[in-house]
Amino acid sequence: KLTFMRTNYFTLIFMNETLFVAGIQSPLFWENPIKNQEYFETKITLLPATIDLVILPEMFTSGFTMNAEKVAEKMNGNTISWLQKLASKNNFAIAGSLIIEENSKFYNRFVFVHPSGKIDFYDKHHTFTLAGEDKMYTSGDKKTIVNFKGWKICPLICYDLRFPVWSRNTENYDLLVYVASWPIARIKAWDTLLKARAIENMSYVIGVNRIGMDDNDYEYCGNSLIVDYLGTQLSDLQHNEEGVVLAKINKKKQEDMREKLGFLKDMDSFSINYKQ
Numbered sequence: 001k002l003t004f005m006r007t008n009y010f011t012l013i014f015m016n017e018t019l020f021v022a023g024i025q026s027p028l029f030w031e032n033p034i035k036n037q038e039y040f041e042t043k044i045t046l047l048p049a050t051i052d053l054v055i056l057p058e059m060f061t062s063g064f065t066m067n068a069e070k071v072a073e074k075m076n077g078n079t080i081s082w083l084q085k086l087a088s089k090n091n092f093a094i095a096g097s098l099i100i101e102e103n104s105k106f107y108n109r110f111v112f113v114h115p116s117g118k119i120d121f122y123d124k125h126h127t128f129t130l131a132g133e134d135k136m137y138t139s140g141d142k143k144t145i146v147n148f149k150g151w152k153i154c155p156l157i158c159y160d161l162r163f164p165v166w167s168r169n170t171e172n173y174d175l176l177v178y179v180a181s182w183p184i185a186r187i188k189a190w191d192t193l194l195k196a197r198a199i200e201n202m203s204y205v206i207g208v209n210r211i212g213m214d215d216n217d218y219e220y221c222g223n224s225l226i227v228d229y230l231g232t233q234l235s236d237l238q239h240n241e242e243g244v245v246l247a248k249i250n251k252k253k254q255e256d257m258r259e260k261l262g263f264l265k266d267m268d269s270f271s272i273n274y275k276q
Contacts (some may be wrong), residue, residue: 056096
């Protein structure tokens with residue numbers, strides 16, 4: 001459904017009131033972009049034709065590896081081209097993170113590819129020190145808000161989920177997205193924090209996590225889910241289940257509830273001192 005804004009001069013298409021989102025919960029082929037592309041392309045053919053946005057896990061071309069030199073790509077590389085072709089062919093946006101090399105630095109970069117081929121991106125701010133990610137990858141220093149079909153979408157990556165100040169809805173976003181390689185050992189935190197981020201920010205949240213074992217013997221169980229602005233689960237997948245989380249989310253319902261409750265109007269203002 002489209003909502004229109006009337007002006008004195010013209011009628012402007014303002015937003016898609018609903019957005020049909022899908023997150024693919026999957027195993028990953030270790031450090032093998034071609035096999036991962038083939039896998040996801042097969043899964044995408046099974047999605048409903050009316051999908052607006054497809055979300056893939058963190059480092060979907062390689063798994064959560066510290067061997068950046070082996071699998072890093074450029075922004076004009078094969079995977080970006082592949083994403084652009086998929087987005088154009090299927091008339092949807094597609095997003096996820098991969099390893100990008102730029103100016104002799106490596107980034108865990110979330111890319112959001114529009115059907116037109118336009119790319120927005122976000123570099124992971126909270127690199128995971130426990131795994132040495134901070135030693136290999138350069139941390140991003142700013143959030144990104146993606147404008148898509150009248151929705152303001154905030155992309156974040158895995159460890160960012162643990163930091164509510166960084167996730168705070170100071171930009172009045174409509175959808176918060178986390179892609180992850182979140183291990184089974186701490187999956188209760190994943191479940192709890194996704195709902196907390198939705199409730200405190202009065203925003204839809206989708207979290208897309210991988211499953212399976214990686215070559216470092218870390219196990220991942222998925223638990224991908226979509227949550228509404230009150231913390232109600234709209235879609236989820238069980239432990240180690242290969243599949244898709246799907247939901248049609250409604251912007252007007254969210255805006256009406258924000259206006260009714262007024263919680264975001266009462267939030268504190270603050271500034272962020274970036275970690276060094």
